[in-house]
Every structure is written in C-alpha cells, then in structure tokens.
Amino acid sequence: MFEDLRDLYQEVIFDHNRNPRNFHVMDEADRKVEGFNPLCGDRLTLFLKMDGDTIVDASFQGSGCAISTASVSLMTDIVKGKTEAEAEDLFTQFHEMTTGKEEEINLEAIGKLAVLAGVREYPARVKCATLAWHTLDAALKNEQEAISTE
Amino acid sequence: MTDFPVEKIRADFPILQEKIRNKPLVYLDNAASCQKPQQVIDSIVHCYSHEYANVHRGVHTLSVRATDRYEGAREKVQHFINAQSTKEIIFVRGATEAINLIAQTFGKANINAGDEILITAMEHHSNIVPWQMLCEQTGAVLKVAPIDLQGELIYAEFEALLSEKTKLVSVVHMSNALGTVNPVEKIIAAAKAKNIPVLLDGAQAIPHMSVDVQALDCDFYVFSGHKLYAPSGIGVLYGKQALLEAMPPYQGGGDMIRKVTFEETEYNSLPYKFEAGTPNIADVIGLGAAIDYLTEIGMDNIAAYEAELLAYATASANKIQGLRIIGDNNHKGAILSFVLDKIHPHDIGTMLDSLGIAIRAGHHCAMPVMDFFEVPATARASFAMYNTKEEIDVLMAGIEDLIKIFG
Numbered sequence: 001m002f003e004d005l006r007d008l009y010q011e012v013i014f015d016h017n018r019n020p021r022n023f024h025v026m027d028e029a030d031r032k033v034e035g036f037n038p039l040c041g042d043r044l045t046l047f048l049k050m051d052g053d054t055i056v057d058a059s060f061q062g063s064g065c066a067i068s069t070a071s072v073s074l075m076t077d078i079v080k081g082k083t084e085a086e087a088e089d090l091f092t093q094f095h096e097m098t099t100g101k102e103e104e105i106n107l108e109a110i111g112k113l114a115v116l117a118g119v120r121e122y123p124a125r126v127k128c129a130t131l132a133w134h135t136l137d138a139a140l141k142n143e144q145e146a147i148s149t150e
Numbered sequence: 151m152t153d154f155p156v157e158k159i160r161a162d163f164p165i166l167q168e169k170i171r172n173k174p175l176v177y178l179d180n181a182a183s184c185q186k187p188q189q190v191i192d193s194i195v196h197c198y199s200h201e202y203a204n205v206h207r208g209v210h211t212l213s214v215r216a217t218d219r220y221e222g223a224r225e226k227v228q229h230f231i232n233a234q235s236t237k238e239i240i241f242v243r244g245a246t247e248a249i250n251l252i253a254q255t256f257g258k259a260n261i262n263a264g265d266e267i268l269i270t271a272m273e274h275h276s277n278i279v280p281w282q283m284l285c286e287q288t289g290a291v292l293k294v295a296p297i298d299l300q301g302e303l304i305y306a307e308f309e310a311l312l313s314e315k316t317k318l319v320s321v322v323h324m325s326n327a328l329g330t331v332n333p334v335e336k337i338i339a340a341a342k343a344k345n346i347p348v349l350l351d352g353a354q355a356i357p358h359m360s361v362d363v364q365a366l367d368c369d370f371y372v373f374s375g376h377k378l379y380a381p382s383g384i385g386v387l388y389g390k391q392a393l394l395e396a397m398p399p400y401q402g403g404g405d406m407i408r409k410v411t412f413e414e415t416e417y418n419s420l421p422y423k424f425e426a427g428t429p430n431i432a433d434v435i436g437l438g439a440a441i442d443y444l445t446e447i448g449m450d451n452i453a454a455y456e457a458e459l460l461a462y463a464t465a466s467a468n469k470i471q472g473l474r475i476i477g478d479n480n481h482k483g484a485i486l487s488f489v490l491d492k493i494h495p496h497d498i499g500t501m502l503d504s505l506g507i508a509i510r511a512g513h514h515c516a517m518p519v520m521d522f523f524e525v526p527a528t529a530r531a532s533f534a535m536y537n538t539k540e541e542i543d544v545l546m547a548g549i550e551d552l553i554k555i556f557g
Contacts, residue, residue, distance in 0.1 A: 001551050004171055004504045009497075014556065040496050041513055041526025063526060065494035066556070125500060 007118035008125070009066065016070035021077050022059040029059075031142065035135030037127055042068045046076075046135045053084045058136075065128050067119060072132035074112055084140050091133045098129050154455040159447065160536050162187040173506030176541045181326050181354060181485055181532030182510050183376045186440075190380060193439035197432040204428055206405060220431055223438030224421070227386055230441045231371060232362040237391050237420035241434055244385035245353035246276040248372035249320070251387060251424065252349060253280040255397040256370075257318070263289030266315040268346075270308065270332065271297045271522060272325040275515045277351045281320065290317070297522065301328040301477030309340050316341075319348045323355035323371075327516035327528070328477025329460075329485030331355065338367055347393065353377055353385075357534065358456055358483040360449035363388050379534075380440035381433035387424070394420050401426040452535045456484040459533045459542065466546045472553060476528050484533035487514075490549070493556050495529040501552040507545055 002009070026032075026047035035044045044062030048055055058076040063069075079087045094113055097105050100120040107114055119129045160166050165185045168175045177185060197219065203212035205220045224236045233239055242248045261267065267281045271294050281292050293316070295308035303321075312319070319341045324331045334350055341348045347369040352361060356373040363371050370389045376382035389397075399406055399417055403426035409416040417423050444452070463486050467473055472491035490498060499511030510530045513520045520527060531545055 002501060002504055002555055005501065008500065009555070018557065038517075039512060040494070041520060042494075043526065063494075065496040067497070122500065125496070128496065 008122055010115045010118070012112070012115045013066055013070040016073040017066035020060075020069055020073040022073065023061065024059050025061055026057065026059045031139040033135050033139040033143065035062075035131050035138075037064070037068070037131050040065060040068070040128065042128065042131055044068070044072055044132065044135060046072070046132070046139055048136075048139050055079050055082055055084070055087060060132075064131070065125075067116070067125055067128040068131050071116055071129045072135075074116070075132045075136060078111060078113060079136065087136065087140060091137055094133055095130060098126050154451060154535075155447075156455070156536065156538055159187075160538075162189065162443075163536055164188060164191070166536060170506040170508070171504055176505075176507040176544050178531040178533065178537065178541070178545060179508045179510050180357075180534035180537075181377070181514075181530065183382065184357060184379045184534055185536070186379055186381070186436075187443055189443050190436050190439045194381065194432045194436045197435045202432065205431055206422070216431055219435050219438070220429070223434045223441075226438045226441045230361075230445065231386075231388060232364050233388055234364065235391060238388055238394065240387040240389065240394070240421045240424040241429055242372075242385045242387050242424075243383055243430070244374035244376070245351060245372045246280075246374075246385075248370075248385055248387035249276055249349070249351065250280045251400045252370055252372075252389075253284045255400050255424075256347075256389075256393065257281075257284045258288065259396070259398055261288055261290045261317045264315065265290045265317040266293050266311075266313065267291070268293045268295060268308070268311055268316050268319045268321075270295045270303050270321050272301065272303070272328055272330060272332075272516065272519055273320075273322050274326055274351065274353070275517070276353075277320055277322060278518070291315075294518075297330075297519075299523075300479040301325070301330045301519075301523075302479050302481065303330075303332055305333060305336065308337065312340060312344055312346065314344075316344070316346050319346055320351065321348070322351045322353075323361075324352075324358065324483045325477070325516070325519075326354045326485070327514040327519045327530070328487055329482040329532075330477055330479060331359075331481050331483055333481070334366060334368070342367065354485075355483065357444075357452075359453045369393055375433065375437040375440065378437070378440055379443065380437040384430050384433040384437050386437075391420065394424070399423050399426070403427045405429070447535065455535060456533055459537055459539070460484040460486070462539050463531065463533065463542045463545075466542060467549075470546065470549055470553070473549065476523050476525065485530060486532070487528045487530045489525050489528055490553060493552065495527040497556070498529040498549070498552060501555070502545070502548050505544070505548045507548055509545075 029047035030050040031048040042064030047059045049057035116129045119125045201215040203216045205217040227239045349370040350368045352373040357378045375384040406426040476487040495511035
C-alpha cells in the first residue's frame with residue numbers, strides 16, 4: 001500500500017504529524033512570526049526565546065499537512081541551542097536538500113531533517129517542507145510581517 | 151445508468167488511456183479542467199492543417215474558410231445555450247475575462263458610488279475580485295448573501311439584500327468548491343421584480359446541465375471552454391443584445407472598429423465590438439466541435455448519468471468513518487468536496503496520486519468558502535460524463551487505505 005510514497009512519507013513524518021513536538025504557545029517568546037502557504041492553507045505561528053544570539057527555546061502553533069507539520073516539529077527541536085548563524089546555515093542546507101541542488105546530503109549537518117529529503121521528488125510539496133524554515137528565517141531577521149510562501 | 155454509453159465516450163478521450171505512476175488514470179479533477187475528446191483534438195489539427203488564416207479580413211479562400219468555421223462555432227454556441235442571436239455571443243479567454251469585461255464596461259457605465267453589487271458567499275475568486283476592483287474604482291459596495299452549513303444559499307437573506315441600491319446581481323450557477331446549484335430561477339425572478347440585471351457565472355454548471363438563457367431570462371451568462379471538453383483559452387460571454395449595445399467597448403484594436411481616423415473611431419457592431427484583435431480562432435473551432443460532441447450525447451442524458459454518479463459517490467463517502475462532506479445538500483452537481491479527520495487535503499492528494507487518482511486539494515479559488523467552513527482546504531473529487539462507478543470504488547478504496555496509513 002502506497003509503496004511509491006515511502007521516501008516521502010517516512011514513519012518519522014507520521015510520528016511527528018501525530019504527535020508534534022514543541023506544539024504550544026510560548027507566552028514569554030522574544031520573537032513571534034506567522035507563516036502562511038496560501039496554496040495549501042497551511043498556517044503556523046513560530047515562537048522563539050532568545051539569549052543573545054542563541055535560540056534557547058522554540059515552539060509553534062498552527063495547522064498544516066503532514067509534511068509541513070513534521071518539518072516545523074523537527075525544526076523546533078533541532079534549532080534549540082543553536083546560534084542564529086548556525087540556524088541560518090541549517091536553513092541553507094535544508095533548502096538545498098529539499099530543492100535538490102545538492103546530490104549528496106550532508107547527513108552530519110542535517111541530522112534528523114534528512115527524513116524530509118523525499119520532497120525533492122515532489123515539486124508541489126517542497127513548499128510544505130520549507131514553510132517552517134522561511135518562517136524561522138523571518139523570525140531571525142526580526143521581521144514582524146507575516147511571511148508567505150507565495 | 152445502463153444505457154448511457156460511457157465506454158464509448160471513454161474511448162473518445164485518448165488521455166484516459168494514460169498510466170499515472172504505473173496505474174490506470176482515474177481523472178476526478180474535472181471541476182478544474184476537463185479532458186478533451188479526439189473529435190475536439192482533431193478539429194484543431196484540421197483547422198491548422200487545412201483551414202487556417204486570419205478571420206474577417208482576407209478575400210482569399212483560406213480566410214473565408216476560417217471565417218466560416220469561426221462564425222459557425224458562434225452559431226453552435228448560440229443554439230447550445232439558446233441565445234436569440236449570434237450578436238449576443240462574445241468570444242473571450244474564459245469566464246474570468248468575461249466577468250472582468252462586464253465589470254469594466256457595464257459596471258463602469260452603470261454602477262456609481264454608493265450603489266451595490268450583490269454576490270453570494272460561495273463565489274469563485276473570479277466573481278469576487280473583479281467586483282472589488284470595480285468598487286475601488288467607483289465607490290460602489292459589494293454585498294455578500296450568506297450560505298448555510300449545508301453549503302446552500304440562504305435565499306431569504308439574499309432576497310433581503312436586494313434593494314434600490316442594487317445595480318447588479320452576480321451569482322454562481324453551480325459552485326466549484328461545493329457543487330451546490332443555486333436556485334437561479336428564483337434569484338432571477340426576484341431581481342427582475344426590482345429591475346436589477348443578473349449575471350450568472352456558468353463556468354461550473356455548463357458541462358453538467360442544459361442551459362437555456364432565454365428560459366432563465368438572465369442578462370449575462372459566462373463560461374469557459376476548457377471545462378466543457380473544449381480547449382483552454384477560450385470562453386463565452388452571453389449578454390442580452392440591448393445591454394451589449396449600450397455598453398462601451400472593453401479593449402480597443404482591430405476587428406472591433408468600423409472606421410478609424412486620428413480624430414475619431416467608429417466602433418463595429420455586435421459581437422465584434424467586444425472582440426478586439428485576432429481572436430483565438432482554432433480554439434473557437436474546437437469549442438464548436440465540443441458542443442457538437444455534447445449535443446449528440448445530450449446534456450440531459452449527461453445530467454442524469456452524473457446525478458447517479460454523484461449519488462453513488464455520496465453514499466460511498468458517507469460509509470467512510472472520519473470523512474465529512476463539505477457542501478452536503480440535495481441541490482448539487484457532480485462534485486464531492488470533503489475533509490478527513492486529522493489528514494490534510496494535500497496529503498490526501500499526494501497519496502491518491504500515487505494510486506493514479508487525480509483529485510484537487512486546496513481552496514479551489516474560493517478562500518471565503520474555506521473560511522466559512524473553518525477548513526484550510528478540502529479534497530475535491532469532481533466527476534465528468536466519462537467517469538464510472540468503478541472509478542469511484544477505486545477512489546473510496548484509496549481513501550480507506552490512506553486513513554489506515556495515517557493511523
């Protein structure tokens with residue numbers, strides 16, 4: 001059943017979709033940015049708690065497809081403890097992985113995020129995976145405007 | 151259902167033989183665009199191979215041939231929707247362009263600051279945005295008649311919104327997001343009683359039922375060819391002759407003029423006044439071929455067959471736990487819009503695609519409808535005369551399987 005989709009919908013993605021991590025409002029957040037994908041209707045609000053240029057906590061609220069939910073869930077886990085520069089570097093690597101610019105995936109750098117590499121075979125779904133990261137990028141640049149994938 | 155020649159029809163559509171991801175294509179995205187029968191494809195090939203030249207210009211044989219075929223298609227459209235005259239049939243790019251044309255010509259000439267345009271809450275963006283643009287230009291006000299939780303117009307509220315300020319009623323004949331068919335006879339009668347012109351957006355209705363603009367007594371009726379088994383990039387604006395005569399032209403250029411000097415220009419008569427520039431000749435001829443094809447099958451036969459398909463699909467869908475139909479009422483064309491508990495429509499779309507099933511997942515260019523039902527998007531299976539019960543079984547089995555996978 002759905003064998004062709006195993007690369008896209010890995011078990012980890014189902015797991016994060018069923019039980020998203022860091023899924024709550026953060027009252028004491030320093031940064032709060034909304035992300036929106038008008039094509040799918042995916043909406044998320046990302047919260048960051050900063051200590052200088054280090055992300056000490058990240059959480060989110062919102063609704064989206066399994067790919068976008070898993071992506072933001074994984075992202076909020078992985079960026080905790082990272083500096084802004086480290087997080088931006090991860091965004092670049094993630095973007096290259098999902099848009100297929102890099103044949104080789106740097107597993108060491110990208111870690112668990114590699115489960116989302118399958119979207120590069122599905123151009124219509126790339127934005128689902130990258131919405132979280134574009135929203136993070138806007139938060140790190142301290143942009144208050146809601147960001148949109150379109 | 152038994153005597154509808156669905157297998158014969160299917161054989162006319164070459165794309166239905168395609169394999170998608172190694173599986174037979176189950177094409178259920180007809181509300182977005184329909185596939186084309188060989189007869190339509192052949193008519194375009196024939197046009198470019200044997201009868202193509204510019205229309206309304208040359209004295210040479212090919213130009214005469216092309217003009218005859220182009221104007222012949224206009225007659226076919228006239229008869230198809232029972233318009234009084236070919237002067238009332240304007241070729242445009244699609245329903246969207248037709249509505250924009252009406253907004254920027256009829257609208258600008260007749261709708262002023264403080265006047266109202268009345269639409270419904272189930273409109274496609276193409277019957278919202280042109281009016282918002284007009285309102286911005288003129289200071290007119292856009293009024294929206296609400297719908298209920300079954301996805302039907304709340305008629306009493308619609309009627310209550312009709313007033314002396316209402317200068318145009320523009321409603322969708324059949325909703326693309328919900329499938330709901332509006333009570334257009336009642337709507338038109340109520341508007342007529344107050345001398346308010348009515349525009350029907352027939353983009354979704356036209357492939358599913360017979361349309362008689364004189365019986366309806368609507369003032370404008372618009373539709374796109376690509377949803378009527380005809381090529382994309384061609385559509386029709388029907389307007390009552392007196393209204394069209396009184397309207398200023400839309401675009402200026404060749405074909406829409408009678409006489410041009412640098413001092414002044416005399417416009418051409420209907421329908422050419424609204425057809426500036428070289429038209430989409432081959433696709434108009436393709437539209438004519440699609441109408442011939444449909445006329446032979448019979449729109450009433452198509453409507454009856456599709457009603458059975460929809461009833462079967464609705465009954466099957468209702469057996470699936472966790473599936474909710476959006477637009478669950480008894481006045482519908484063959485569209486099944488639905489959501490599943492905890493599974494996003496885009497995941498449904500990708501999963502079904504891997505089984506060869508094409509559905510639409512998204513807001514269907516009707517974001518206000520999504521907001522009303524408090525869903526980010528829906529999955530939509532939309533049926534055409536070439537779909538079968540067996541395909542609906544494949545769809546429902548796919549939905550049940552993906553529910554299992556998501557757990």
